[in-house]
Amino acid sequence: QKEVEQNSGPLSVPEGAIASLNCTYSDQGSQSFFWYRQYSGKSPELIMFIYSNGDKEDGRFTAQLNKASQYVSLLIRDSQPSDSATYLCAVNKGDFGNEKLTFGTGTRLTIIP
Amino acid sequence: EAGVTQFPSHSVIEKGQTVTLRCDPISGHDNLYWYRRVMGKEIKFLLHFVKESKQDESGMPNNRFLAERTGGTYSTLKVQPAELEDSGVYFCASRATALMNTEAFFGQGTRLTVV
Numbered sequence: 001q002k003e004v005e006q007n008s009g010p011l012s013v014p015e016g017a018i019a020s021l022n023c024t025y026s027d028q029g030s031q032s033f034f035w036y037r038q039y040s041g042k043s044p045e046l047i048m049f050i051y052s053n054g055d056k057e058d059g060r061f062t063a064q065l066n067k068a069s070q071y072v073s074l075l076i077r078d079s080q081p082s083d084s085a086t087y088l089c090a091v092n093k094g095d096f097g098n099e100k101l102t103f104g105t106g107t108r109l110t111i112i113p
Numbered sequence: 114e115a116g117v118t119q120f121p122s123h124s125v126i127e128k129g130q131t132v133t134l135r136c137d138p139i140s141g142h143d144n145l146y147w148y149r150r151v152m153g154k155e156i157k158f159l160l161h162f163v164k165e166s167k168q169d170e171s172g173m174p175n176n177r178f179l180a181e182r183t184g185g186t187y188s189t190l191k192v193q194p195a196e197l198e199d200s201g202v203y204f205c206a207s208r209a210t211a212l213m214n215t216e217a218f219f220g221q222g223t224r225l226t227v228v
Contacts, residue, residue, distance in 0.1 A: 004155070036219075043117070043204070043219040044156070088156070100146065100169065101217065103156040 001026055006089050006104035015113050019076040023089030023104055026070065033065060033072045034101065036088040044088055048074070079111045115139070117207050117220035125226045131193040134223045138187070138207030144168075145188050146208070146217065147180060151201040162188060174199075195227045 005024045013019040021035075032051035036044035050056045050063040050072065062075040076083055086106040092099050120135045138145045147159040158172040164185035173180070177196070182188040192199050202224050206217040 002155070041221075043221045045219070046216050049216075100158045100161055100172075101148075101156075102158065103148075105153075105155045 002104070003027060003102050004089055004091050004104035006087075006107050008105055009108040010110055011107055012110045012112055013079050015079055015081060015111050017079055019079045019083065019109055019111070021074040021076075021087050021089075021107050021109065023072045023074075024070055025072070025089075025091045025102075027091065027093060027102075028067075028070065030070075030091045030093055031099075032092040033063070034090040034092065035061075035063060035074045036090060036103075038086045038088060038106065040086075047087075076109075081111045081113050084109060084111045117205055117218050119203075119205050119220040119223050121223060122221065123224045123226075125228060126195055128197055128227055129194045131191065132195055132225060134190045134192075134203055134205075134225070136188045136190070136205030136207075136220060138205070139209075139218055142207035142209050142218075143185070144208040144210070144217075145182060146206040147188070147190055148204040148206065148219075149201050150204065150222075151198075156204065159190075192225075195225075197227050200225055200227045 034049045035047045038044045048063045050065045056063045060077045064073045086108050088106045089104040090101040118137045126132050143164050145162040148156050150156045160180050161169040162182045165182050179191045202222040204222045205220045208217045
């Protein structure tokens, strides 16, 4: 079992709709969770992080965390063609001062105009 | 402010040769990480520096990989001798502090192809 699991996609969503990206993780001791967006050939860039159960909203993006289910998701409202990218879920592991990210393989999202 | 920069962006070498990758973190960032993405797989942790010291090198594949961070500024990752399975994209990331939820900024990566 992979430590961080994502559906690789591709996920196709019509422009203006809600895109839902899901991620599960295996280590119950994981502390914080990150969503990165990566355009082809570019560096991963952080969209959001979350460490408390519940929802966290930032503009069109909402991250949801359920530690009991070991599940984290990212919702993108009013999807735009510029949102087309690979979305990486990452879990922060390690002891304090030695945090490191464990990534999923990423979900490729395509927004259809 | 300059981001994390990596050199070269691409490298094609023959099996058995040596390659050195370089990473310049964001100025003032004490924490520097190396990650690698092999084709079709997830990005995997290789190593973590705090200033010039190796905090965690548990992800380094084998002793053909040597990372250094002289003076706590830029870092190099040398592969010697390179093997076919070393091909992939090598990412460097830096972070200002060790606080759990601070953002790690990634470079664009070095695409290494061993033929």
